[in-house]
Amino acid sequence: MSEPVLTVESLVKRFGGLTALDGVDLTVEPGEFRAIIGPNGAGKSTFFNALTGLLPPDSGRIAFSGHDITGEAPHRVARRGIARTFQITSVFGDLTAVENVQVALIAHARRSWSAWQRARGLGAARAHELLDLVGLASSAARPAATLSHGDQKRLELAIALAGEPQLLLLDEPTAGMAAQERLESIQLVHRIAIELGLSCVFTEHDMAVVFAVATRITVLHQGRVLAEGSPAEVRARPEVQQVYLGEAA
Amino acid sequence: MNHAAPLAAGLALVALPLVLPDFWMFIGVEVLAFALYAVSFNLLLGYGGMLSFGHAAFFGAGGYAAALVAAQRSLPLPLMLVLVPAAAMLTAGAAAVLIGLFSVRRAGIYFAMLTFAFQMLLYTIALKATSLTGGDDGLTGLKLPGAIGRPVGYYYFALALTAAGLYVLHRLVHSPFGATLRALRANALRVQYLGVDVRAHRLAAFVASGAFSGLAGALFALSSGNVFPGWLNWTASATPVVMAVLGGTATFFGPALGAAVYVVLEVVISGHTEYWPLTMGVVITILVLLAPGGLTGLWKTGFGRARASRAVPLSTGEAR
Numbered sequence: 001m002s003e004p005v006l007t008v009e010s011l012v013k014r015f016g017g018l019t020a021l022d023g024v025d026l027t028v029e030p031g032e033f034r035a036i037i038g039p040n041g042a043g044k045s046t047f048f049n050a051l052t053g054l055l056p057p058d059s060g061r062i063a064f065s066g067h068d069i070t071g072e073a074p075h076r077v078a079r080r081g082i083a084r085t086f087q088i089t090s091v092f093g094d095l096t097a098v099e100n101v102q103v104a105l106i107a108h109a110r111r112s113w114s115a116w117q118r119a120r121g122l123g124a125a126r127a128h129e130l131l132d133l134v135g136l137a138s139s140a141a142r143p144a145a146t147l148s149h150g151d152q153k154r155l156e157l158a159i160a161l162a163g164e165p166q167l168l169l170l171d172e173p174t175a176g177m178a179a180q181e182r183l184e185s186i187q188l189v190h191r192i193a194i195e196l197g198l199s200c201v202f203t204e205h206d207m208a209v210v211f212a213v214a215t216r217i218t219v220l221h222q223g224r225v226l227a228e229g230s231p232a233e234v235r236a237r238p239e240v241q242q243v244y245l246g247e248a249a
Numbered sequence: 250m251n252h253a254a255p256l257a258a259g260l261a262l263v264a265l266p267l268v269l270p271d272f273w274m275f276i277g278v279e280v281l282a283f284a285l286y287a288v289s290f291n292l293l294l295g296y297g298g299m300l301s302f303g304h305a306a307f308f309g310a311g312g313y314a315a316a317l318v319a320a321q322r323s324l325p326l327p328l329m330l331v332l333v334p335a336a337a338m339l340t341a342g343a344a345a346v347l348i349g350l351f352s353v354r355r356a357g358i359y360f361a362m363l364t365f366a367f368q369m370l371l372y373t374i375a376l377k378a379t380s381l382t383g384g385d386d387g388l389t390g391l392k393l394p395g396a397i398g399r400p401v402g403y404y405y406f407a408l409a410l411t412a413a414g415l416y417v418l419h420r421l422v423h424s425p426f427g428a429t430l431r432a433l434r435a436n437a438l439r440v441q442y443l444g445v446d447v448r449a450h451r452l453a454a455f456v457a458s459g460a461f462s463g464l465a466g467a468l469f470a471l472s473s474g475n476v477f478p479g480w481l482n483w484t485a486s487a488t489p490v491v492m493a494v495l496g497g498t499a500t501f502f503g504p505a506l507g508a509a510v511y512v513v514l515e516v517v518i519s520g521h522t523e524y525w526p527l528t529m530g531v532v533i534t535i536l537v538l539l540a541p542g543g544l545t546g547l548w549k550t551g552f553g554r555a556r557a558s559r560a561v562p563l564s565t566g567e568a569r
Contacts, residue, residue, distance in 0.1 A: 052442070054438075073441075073446075074438075074441045074442055075441050075442070075443075075444050075445055075446050075447070076444075078441070078442050078443060078444035079444040083442070084442055086438075086439070090436050090438065090439040091435075091436070091439075092431070092432045092435035092436055092439070093435055094431075094435060095431065095432060095435065099428070100432075102428065103428050103429060103431075103432040103440075103443070104443050106425040106428060106429060107429065107440070107443035107444050107445045108443070108444065110444075111425045112425055112426060112429040112445050112450065113425075113426060113450075113453075114424055114425045114426060115420070115421050115424045115425075115426040115427070116420050116421075116424055117424055117425060118423055118424065119423060119424055119425045119427065119428040120423065122425060122428075159439075159443070162443075163443060163444060
């Protein structure tokens with residue numbers, strides 16, 4: 001049996017008197033497309049931030065492909081092969097789309113300290129390939145700030161892929177999109193993840209999106225795992241319907 | 250990339266002593282020194298998105314270091330010509346390492362306040378360490394020996410070092426490091442998640458900026474012939490901010506143009522009225538209102554046309 005990509009054991013994160021994560025366990029197997037759902041304030045974003053070192057957990061253990069990464073700084077976690085996107089779209093607005101990806105490629109190649117060489121055209125061919133992969137080839141020369149919201153999300157995906165990650169963490173990848181665009185967007189991620197053999201963990205509010213692509217679902221509620229299982233299993237759980245699905249419908 | 254404008258400016262600067270009297274050589278050195286200062290400063294503001302409000306500390310530290318080297322009359326001239334810039338850059342660079350280690354941990358106004366506080370610390374040292382700095386009286390009578398100490402000779406010395414400094418900074422901002430710096434200005438958290446140690450990159454930019462500001466201070470000190478504690482006072486830290494914003498922070502040479510306009514305006518206006526700071530204030534206010542992107546922004550976009558992106562493209566070289 002192959003080693004899990006991600007193992008989280010009893011993760012706890014407190015903010016003063018508030019326990020945002022109250023002993024979260026999670027195991028992600030290679031090739032999984034895991035959805036984390038839960039109402040607002042369930043701890044989804046905190047969970048991503050704790051996983052990636054932005055908010056060091058108070059206790060618990062995080063292992064990525066067998067390596068303990070608990071409390072490692074975000075840039076070290078990223079170098080290990082975990083890429084993430086953000087709930088609030090995070091692209092470099094005054095760089096062009098292709099430059100956004102070039103910067104990510106420069107970082108991935110550990111060339112960001114190179115202060116004499118010309119950056120012009122560095123990694124441009126690979127950057128165009130990645131833009132092509134996410135369907136942004138025709139917008140390569142446009143400043144990222146001028147792209148539509150959906151296209152900025154695609155660009156974020158290309159930036160994340162530039163680091164050749166094994167695990168993608170997507171924080172509400174379809175936030176702010178129209179219903180039809182959401183499905184197209186998550187299916188694009190899904191197709192690319194399968195093509196590149198990536199594992200993926202994503203948070204999502206839209207159940208149609210979740211059930212379209214998730215291989216397993218984890219339900220977070222008040223910082224705890226309320227339920228976990230296949231989409232069919234999770235859908236059938238009465239407490240899940242009560243806490244979340246009923247509310248969303 | 251458009252090389253024509255910088256090349257033409259360079260040739261004009263080389264030819265300047267042929268057409269202008271000695272008095273203007275002093276002004277020329279002042280323009281060069283402050284151009285280097287403003288461009289170094291803009292490495293942080295325009296490219297790294299960091300507003301330092303303590304850059305006078307580095308300019309002043311470089312000035313004092315150069316003054317102390319120049320006072321060693323027994324040094325052979327060639328050695329002195331190497332030691333002056335080296336000591337200035339090392340001193341200012343070392344100060345930038347110490348200040349930067351604390352300051353780059355914070356961003357925005359907190360970063361500005363930290364640089365401000367450390368600068369006041371250095372100002373106090375310059376004022377109180379009388380045996381080294383001359384205290385309130387500063388260090389005066391500074392001059393390089395021989396022909397290189399004369400106005401035209403020194404002008405060429407300053408021109409050579411300014412050109413070298415600008416060349417290195419130009420390479421820096423167009424390098425992968427410079428590209429990373431620009432991404433960092435847009436979104437530091439995103440850059441961190443690309444696997445980049447953001448704090449270390451900010452520190453490196455801060456030290457490079459500080460070291461070249463120190464070189465600028467040295468060039469100006471040995472031309473004006475003196476260096477005073479006031480060079481490190483907080484009011485002096487506004488100078489590179491005004492020059493950079495006046496010239497345009499979105500382009501590499503913008504701050505240099507801003508420095509030239511600022512220095513020449515000051516000379517011209519102070520020759521006509523004792524109310525020159527007031528007049529300068531009015532002129533700069535009008536320029537900034539008319540050209541919010543700075544003078545180079547005006548040139549790039551023209552009046553009335555939509556503002557172009559602030560980007561200096563990575564793929565196509567400098568915006569023209």
